[in-house]
């Protein structure tokens with residue numbers, strides 16, 4: 001299944017084909033065709049989302065892979081200063097290591113989603129392993145914040161129909177994204193701003209990160225954040241959580 005998908009990751013879904021051939025996408029070469037995202041969202045209506053309602057001038061900021069002790073607090077301070085709600089897709093292992101940062105995310109009014117326990121590619125897991133990744137993170141978020149999340153983002157944006165159906169049966173809505181600024185790829189502030197300004201439209205869900213794997217990796221992302229907020233507001237956009245944008 002993985003081999004077949006890798007050959008043609010953007011194969012159109014209008015072909016009559018079994019669900020299992022839905023492409024497995026890799027974050028590192030992520031360049032999703034908006035038409036295909038739309039087709040997937042329609043195919044898994046009510047369960048899988050890439051974008052919100054295009055009739056409303058909403059945009060959702062999302063921050064993945066945290067919490068951490070370096071970037072997440074800086075991002076939270078900017079969001080607080082600007083009065084902007086965002087959504088954090090957290091990794092259970094990180095929540096366990098930085099519970100006070102996760103508490104702060106919840107206390108400051110942001111939405112929290114589940115991003116697995118330790119960022120495994122879910123398509124490679126057994127059903128039991130997948131359930132364990134989801135439930136352990138769900139339990140950790142609830143233990144720390146008292147809140148049970150029903151939002152899930154798959155690590156690497158990677159899934160197949162089995163993964164989607166399992167997540168649905170576990171009570172989740174799967175929320176991917178429509179804009180990735182490639183903030184983990186060493187883009188500078190202006191490149192990040194340019195991606196957002198070029199690709200934004202009503203209903204956009206923007207992916208950035210709040211935990212780095214290399215020191216300094218997200219400096220440009222943090223620098224860009226206040227300007228992203230100011231520029232999109234100047235264009236008439238309202239920032240909302242993922243829960244609200246997919247309503």
Ligand SMILES: [Zn+2]
Nearest residue numbers: 064065155156
């Ligand atoms: Zn991630």
